[in-house]
Amino acid sequence: MWGLYMHVPFCPTRCIYCDFYSQSDSSLQDSFVAALCRELAIYHDQEPWAASPRTVYLGGGTPSSLPLPLLEQLMHQVRSLWSLDETIEITLEANPEDVSPEWAHGVAQLGFTRISLGVQSWSDETLRFLHRRHSAAQAERAISYIRQAGITNVSIDLIFALPEGYDRDWEESLAHALALPVTHLSAYGLTYERGTRLDRLRERGAVTPTSEETYVAQYYALVAACREAGFTHYELSNWARPGFVSQHNSAYWDGTPYLGLGPSAHSYTAGHRWWNVSDIHLYIESLLQGVLPIAEEEWLSPTELYEECVMLGLRTSQGIDLHRPELREAPLLERATPWLEQGLLTQTADDHLRLTHDGLIWCDRICAALC
Incomplete structure (x- = not known):
């Protein structure tokens, strides 16, 4: 049993808190998908990856920024290499602004069974501060479009412990989220990662991180609200309605092997971890030469x-x-x-x-x- 993760490193703009590898040159999308298909082919007959994966997950970056024909090409390659059970969890991360009725129908036809939607907040003021490109209304419509397309497993991400002045919207955002037809919630306290625009704002004194007391209060308000709404708290930052625990993410926490493909993606099996180069040009060039784009590896003591x-x-x-x-x-x-x-x-x-x-x-x- 293992999980397949594919990192799609395209984002039209970068959120101020994000330190994941991404870039904005959409002209590389065709070459990237071709390279990813080659990487899939190299691994598919190696142990332990020869058996079919238990889960498939497209993360990023913004996987929903890939045009539907490229998503189709990618999923066709996965299915040509492995026989996927009809009940398998296949997740696609998406941003609300990419979701239309046509898009939702298209990804449902491609076999995606779970959509993880990057909402982050239901306050338009907070979304603008975070440099998110969607509005609260777009996020709500996106959930509706996904459900209407027949995908019932909808997860959303939220951020709490926002800087002073923005933290007042948390309980309202949380209540709004839990009133919607979603099956899973991931919520994270805002962190100030080195090299991000948010951390530079903090260093200049342009934003003031929320207090520890507010962080604790907001986290426990989250725990209580999710319990009251019928969500199971199955991991520190994750809640699910009965039957909707993320099978893919659970693999990371219980030691199940996982194969990570795409720039910067990590893989793990039996105490061995390795990760790819965090450069899309090097990634594509390596695979054009038939060489795996591994940056480093380690064997855990x-x-x-x-x-x-x-x-x-x-x-x-x-x-x-x-x-x-x-x-x-x-x-x-x-x-x-x-x-x-x-x-x-x-x-x-x-x-x-x-x-x-x-x-x-x-x-x-x-x-x-x-x-």
């Missing part, structure tokens, strides 16, 4: 495998499986004792170590202590 098992497991509602072989040689329970005594961790009857409600906000600090 026993200590690193332990740390990843702790970090990823603790983020999920199931918690850390104490029977995982990666944990056998470390005094995990001894390290966890202070947090268990404070009521921030709990040990379940089936030997899982997981965060309590009060411990959710302390996940990073607890992970550091356990590692």
Whole structure:
């Protein structure tokens, strides 16, 4: 079992907080898809990728910026190499401004079963600040178009802990999102990544990050609102209605192998991780020569495998499986004792170590202590 991820690195404009690899030259789209099809062909008969993937995910960047014929070419290549089960989860990330009735019908015909929509906020003022290209009204229409096309699995992304002056819209945005016919919600606290325009604004004093108290209050308001709306909190930043947990993203947290293709994409299997060059020109040129565009690779040590098992497991509602072989040689329970005594961790009857409600906000600090 494994998951297939394809990174589509095109964005007409860059959001002020984004540090993912992307570029805006749409004239490279044809060459990029041809290169991606070659990369798929190289991997498809290698172990463990010879068996059909459990999930397929097109992320970015902005995959919805690819014209439908190129999406069709890409999905035709995937299906020509692997036999995909009819029930497989096939996700496409999209921005609301790209979604029309025709587009939604087209991607449904191509077999996409799940759309992940980058909404971020229901405040037009906040969307302009973030340099998003859609309005709140466009986001709402996009959800309607996707549902009308027969795709019922609709996920949306939201951002909380916005800078002072913009953070006041959070609870309104959240209530609006949960009232819509969506099946999954991902919500992230805004981060100030080095090299982004947002971080430069912070350095100049043009924006003031929200306080820690506001961050905590907004996160717990999110937890409570999702629970009340019938969403299961299955990972620190992810909620789903029953039956709509993201199968693809879950692979990242439970150690399932995944193959990442496209510029900057990461892959993992059995303690081996590698990633592609973060340059579309080098990516295309390498594959034209029949060479995989790998930038670097690493084999995780026993200590690193332990740390990843702790970090990823603790983020999920199931918690850390104490029977995982990666944990056998470390005094995990001894390290966890202070947090268990404070009521921030709990040990379940089936030997899982997981965060309590009060411990959710302390996940990073607890992970550091356990590692």
